[in-house]
Amino acid sequence: MIQGSGRCHYHPERAGLGVCVECRRVICRECTTQFEGINRCASCLAQRLEALEGPGERREWTVANVVLALVSMAFVWGSVHVVAGWVAS
Ligand SMILES: [Zn+2]
Numbered sequence: 769m770i771q772g773s774g775r776c777h778y779h780p781e782r783a784g785l786g787v788c789v790e791c792r793r794v795i796c797r798e799c800t801t802q803f804e805g806i807n808r809c810a811s812c813l814a815q816r817l818e819a820l821e822g823p824g825e826r827r828e829w830t831v832a833n834v835v836l837a838l839v840s841m842a843f844v845w846g847s848v849h850v851v852a853g854w855v856a857s
Pocket residue numbers: 788789790791792793808809810811812813
């Protein structure tokens with residue numbers, strides 16, 4: 769614990785425990801959140817999570833998954849026909 773680092777930006781009555789890496793504000797123990805091993809204040813963590821779970825990224829993943837499923841189905845379908853051809857002849 770660092771003494772004399774000031775007061776929490778969100779709780780003026782509480783002693784500051786650390787500094788948010790994003791906004792450089794002094795934050796108390798309750799405001800400190802650890803994500804990816806890095807200290808952030810609650811509001812910066814919320815912004816970080818929003819950026820991670822943006823609608824754009826989610827849509828890209830869905831399209832990729834659908835394409836992968838279609839390719840897998842086509843591959844299985846083709847394999848079944850080849851095997852059926854071998855069995856018949
Ligand atoms: Zn912050």
